[in-house]
Amino acid sequence: xxxxxxxxxxxxxxxxxxxxxxxxxxxxxxxxxxxxxxxxxxxxxxxxxxxxxxxxxxxxxxxxxxxxxxxxxxxxxxxxxxxxxxxxxxxxxxxxxxxxxxxxxxxxxxxxxxxxxxxxxxxxxxxxxxxxxxxxxxxxxxxxxxxxxxxxxxxxxxxxxxxxxxxxxxxxxxxxxxxxxxxxxxxxxxxxxxxxxxxxxxxxxxxxxxxxxxxxxxxxxxxxxxxxxxxxxxxxxxxxxxxxxxxxxxxxxxxxxxxxxxxxxxxxxxxxxxxxxxxxxxxxxxxxxxxxxxxxxxxxxxxxxxxxxxxxxxxxxxxxxxxxxxxxxxxxxxxxxxxxxxxxxxxxxxxxxxxxxxxxxxxxxxxxxxxxxxxxxxxxxxxxxxxxxxxxxxxxxxxxxxxxxxxxxxxxxxxxxxxxxxxxxxxxxxxxxxxxxxxxxxxxxxxxxxxxxxxxxxxxxxxxxxxxxxxxxxxxxxxxxxxxxxxxxxxxxxxxxxxxxxxxxxxxxxxxxxxxxxxxxxxxxxxxxxxxxxxxxxxxxxxxxxxxxxxxxxxxxxxxxxxxxxxxxxxxxxxx
Numbered sequence: 001x002x003x004x005x006x007x008x009x010x011x012x013x014x015x016x017x018x019x020x021x022x023x024x025x026x027x028x029x030x031x032x033x034x035x036x037x038x039x040x041x042x043x044x045x046x047x048x049x050x051x052x053x054x055x056x057x058x059x060x061x062x063x064x065x066x067x068x069x070x071x072x073x074x075x076x077x078x079x080x081x082x083x084x085x086x087x088x089x090x091x092x093x094x095x096x097x098x099x100x101x102x103x104x105x106x107x108x109x110x111x112x113x114x115x116x117x118x119x120x121x122x123x124x125x126x127x128x129x130x131x132x133x134x135x136x137x138x139x140x141x142x143x144x145x146x147x148x149x150x151x152x153x154x155x156x157x158x159x160x161x162x163x164x165x166x167x168x169x170x171x172x173x174x175x176x177x178x179x180x181x182x183x184x185x186x187x188x189x190x191x192x193x194x195x196x197x198x199x200x201x202x203x204x205x206x207x208x209x210x211x212x213x214x215x216x217x218x219x220x221x222x223x224x225x226x227x228x229x230x231x232x233x234x235x236x237x238x239x240x241x242x243x244x245x246x247x248x249x250x251x252x253x254x255x256x257x258x259x260x261x262x263x264x265x266x267x268x269x270x271x272x273x274x275x276x277x278x279x280x281x282x283x284x285x286x287x288x289x290x291x292x293x294x295x296x297x298x299x300x301x302x303x304x305x306x307x308x309x310x311x312x313x314x315x316x317x318x319x320x321x322x323x324x325x326x327x328x329x330x331x332x333x334x335x336x337x338x339x340x341x342x343x344x345x346x347x348x349x350x351x352x353x354x355x356x357x358x359x360x361x362x363x364x365x366x367x368x369x370x371x372x373x374x375x376x377x378x379x380x381x382x383x384x385x386x387x388x389x390x391x392x393x394x395x396x397x398x399x400x401x402x403x404x405x406x407x408x409x410x411x412x413x414x415x416x417x418x419x420x421x422x423x424x425x426x427x428x429x430x431x432x433x434x435x436x437x438x439x440x441x442x443x444x445x446x447x448x449x450x451x452x453x454x455x456x457x458x459x460x461x462x463x464x465x466x467x468x469x470x471x472x473x474x475x476x477x478x479x480x481x482x483x484x485x486x487x488x489x490x491x492x493x494x495x496x497x498x499x500x501x502x503x504x505x506x507x508x509x510x511x512x513x514x515x516x517x518x519x520x521x522x523x524x525x526x527x528x529x530x531x532x533x534x535x536x537x538x539x540x541x542x543x544x545x546x547x548x549x550x551x552x553x554x555x556x557x558x559x560x561x562x563x564x565x566x567x568x569x570x571x572x573x574x575x576x
Contacts, residue, residue, distance in 0.1 A: 021241030023049040024070035026108070026125070028078045029056055029100045039224040040076060040122075047234035049241060056104035063108050071248075072118035072215075072241035075105060075125030077222060080185055083139050085131055093140035093184065106132045113193075113216070115289050116543045118240035120233060121218030123183055126208065129218050134191030135208075140184050143202035147181045153225040156180055160206040160221070166197040167209050168217065171236045178229075179206070179221035186220060194218070213502050213535030214544060215240035247546040250559055251291035255355045257564030258295040258542065259485040259522060260365070260434075260455040262529030264328045265300050268315035271528075273335050273342070281527040284342060284360060286539035293355045293564070294345055295539070296389070296455065298365035299328040300529065303396030303403075310370070322378055325371040329385050332362055346386050347576035348568050365432070365455070368394040369401075369420060376416075379423050388576060389430035391455065392417065392440065401444070402437040404466045412439035418447060425449045428575040433477075434467070434524075441473055445480050451570050452480070456487035456524035456531070458508045459515075463495045471515050478516035481573070483566045485524035486512060488531040502535030506548050509562070518558050522567045 023044045027034040034055040044051040054066050054073070067073070080095040082102055109132035112119055121129040127137045141147060149157045156178035162169045169175050177198070190196050190208045194216070198207035210216040217237075223230025263271060263282040271280040282295060301321050302313040310321050318324045336342050345351045345361035354361035364387045371390070372378040382390075392398075397406035400417035413421070421444060424431055431452040433441050445452055454477065460468040469477070469484060477484055486508050490500035493508060512521045525531045527539060535544050549559050 020048060020050045021071040021238055021245050022052050022069065023237065023241060024052050024054045024066065024073045026074065026076050026101075026105055027053050027055050028076070029098055036076065037224065040074060043224045043231060043234040044074070044238070046231055047238040049234070049238040054108075056100050058103060060107065060111070063104070063111055067108070067112055067115060067117060070117075071245040072120070072237050073108070073112050074237070075109065075119065075121040075128045075218075077123035077125060077182070079124065080139075081124070081127055081131060081137060086136060088139070091139045095184065109133065114286075114540050116214065116244070116541060116547070118215035118237055118244050119217070120237045122224065123220060123222055124185075126218035126220050127185055127187055129216070130187040130190060130194070130208070133193045135187055135194065136189040136191070138186050138188040141186050141204060143200075143204065145200055145202045145204070147186070147200075147204065148184055149181050151180075153180060153182070153222065154227060156226070156229075158200060160198045160200055162207070163197045168197045168207050168219075171217075171232050173232070179219075180225060181221055183220060187218075211534070212537070213548070215244070215547070243547050243550050246550055247543055248291060250546060250556060251543065251563075254560045255293045255351050255564045255568065256291070256542075257293060257351065257363075257522075257567055258525050258527075258539070259453070259567055260367075260487070260524035260529075261295050261297055261527045261531070261539075262300050262367070263295075263297050263527065264331065266528055267328065267331050274339050281525075281532055281538040283539070284339070287360050289540035290543040292360070292539060292542055294351055294361035294363060296363040296365045296524070297332060298367040298391070299325045299371065301325065301366070301368040301370045301394065303368060303370060303394050303398060305396065320373050321368075321370045322373045322375075322381075325366060325382065326385075329364060329382075329387075332364065336362065344386050346388065348571050351564075351568065363388055366390040367432075367435075368398065369417075370394075370398050372400075372420070374399055374416070376419055376423055379420065379427060379429065383427045383429055387429065388571070388574075389432050389453065389455065390424065391432040391434055392420070392436055392444070394435050401440040403435055403440075404437045405435075406437060408437065408439070412437070412443040413447070421447050430570060430574055438470070438473065441469075442476065445476055445482070448480075450574055451482040452477070453482055453567065453570055454484045456485055456489065456526045456529075458486055458489075458492040459511045462508055462511055463491075463493055465492055465495060468492055474512060474515045474520075478520040481570075483520050483522055483570055484512055484516060485522040485567065487524050487526045488533050488536050489526045489529075490533050491530075493533065500533040502533060502541075502544055502548055505533065505536065505545065506552050509549070510552065518561055519566055519569075522562055522564065 027036045041051040082097045162175045194208040195211040196205045207219045276285040393403045395405045397409040401413045434454045460470045493500040493504040
């Protein structure tokens with residue numbers, strides 16, 4: 001028998017649970033009780049996690065608070081889903097439904113997915129994830145294979161075939177797996193966010209995993225009941241939870257800065273940074289989801305073609321590029337005046353303050369020196385407004401320099417362009433050479449007295465696009481103390497017909513580091529300027545980049561440099 005003293009002694013072990021990931025487990029709801037089978041908890045503990053039960057709540061703020069206290073979620077088994085969620089009337093074979101669970105778990109799944117949280121769905125949980133994220137569930141299956149066994153729960157009763165090369169096949173170390181089975185509903189369409197990766201002999205989908213390079217997996221069987229043979233799934237989840245916890249912890253420890261987004265382009269279409277209205281890839285809620293400190297929002301100025309006037313190229317009733325830039329910056333100032341949670345950052349101290357207060361910062365940039373209207377004094381004007389970098393050109397030569405996609409009007413930098421470089425150096429405004437032609441690039445690096453940046457560019461060696469930098473350019477940039485911010489624009493990541501993903505981004509990052517060193521790379525998403533790839537499709541998913549960096553072996557210090565440390569060094573060198 002244990003004494004009270006013995007129990008107290010046992011509770012004071014030397015092993016701290018703080019290093020163990022916390023795995024949330026959704027509970028069943030029966031009468032006045034919230035229930036969960038013991039086997040779920042046991043498998044989580046065996047996998048090295050700490051189980052935390054998540055009873056249903058009917059408030060979004062409470063759901064979010066639950067998720068903020070866990071590192072992963074298991075959506076557990078149980079009764080049927082109400083077919084009304086799928087716009088269907090019930091079939092005769094529909095079993096017991098649980099509206100309390102439906103009303104809780106479906107939005108919880110959406111919320112967890114938006115936060116990039118690792119998820120494992122089991123039986124009903126697989127169906128929950130499918131319904132919540134765009135798939136479909138068959139109300140009642142009828143095949144020649146028994147999917148609702150009477151045999152003991154730990155007894156496998158049929159085989160599933162796992163797709164070779166799938167994440168699940170790697171986890172289970174097999175493509176043929178005996179499983180138990182306790183269901184009559186089943187996912188018949190996974191939706192675009194998932195892909196089916198296991199089937200029974202009758203074609204029933206037995207497992208699905210993320211099609212977006214995320215830690216999201218679901219199985220139709222009950223691995224919690226399968227002891228050692230089911231444990232690998234829980235070990236996978238625990239490891240993904242560790243990575244997720246570390247990524248979120250890092251984002252809370254240091255300033256994270258995305259050096260380039262084009263969200264102001266969407267102001268004319270109703271984009272509202274302070275709400276998630278489905279128009280923009282950047283807003284304050286998505287930044288919250290990723291624990292992202294700051295984004296450089298640029299005023300993009302299209303280069304007029306074929307004799308068109310600038311006013312014909314934009315949606316607002318203005319006359320000149322400078323007027324347009326002022327209008328955009330007015331809009332951003334209005335945003336910051338409406339909310340205490342967002343500020344314009346003009347220097348590294350502002351960024352540090354926003355991070356300390358757990359708020360967000362917007363840096364102002366100009367994309368295309370066309371904004372100057374050919375007047376050098378406009379640089380002072382925009383600097384006084386808070387603009388801290390300017391991309392010299394865009395897709396077309398301007399009066400400053402030749403573009404990577406221009407006709408080489410000046411043989412690099414024009415006479416006016418050299419004056420612009422000199423004045424930007426004097427003011428402490430960073431020169432951005434993304435979009436610049438090669439001659440422009442080398443001439444600017446040689447001329448500038450301060451390090452320059454490329455706020456959204458990738459590696460030509462991996463994707464042969466004129467917008468990307470050659471290895472020679474990358475070496476030259478690093479030798480001059482500059483920084484290359486790698487971007488999520490799909491066309492700069494791959495030049496074949498395959499869908500670009502966050503994995504391609506990591507491939508470019510590794511190459512850039514191998515050429516330039518870790519002190520000269522960063523991240524500039526180009527969101528809302530056609531940036532966004534599978535696994536990093538909006539600001540909320542930028543946390544997934546950090547998860548992939550951790551898995552790729554980058555150290556905490558490396559990640560801090562990538563996520564803003566290197567760019568802020570450039571800011572400091574410019575007096576910011």
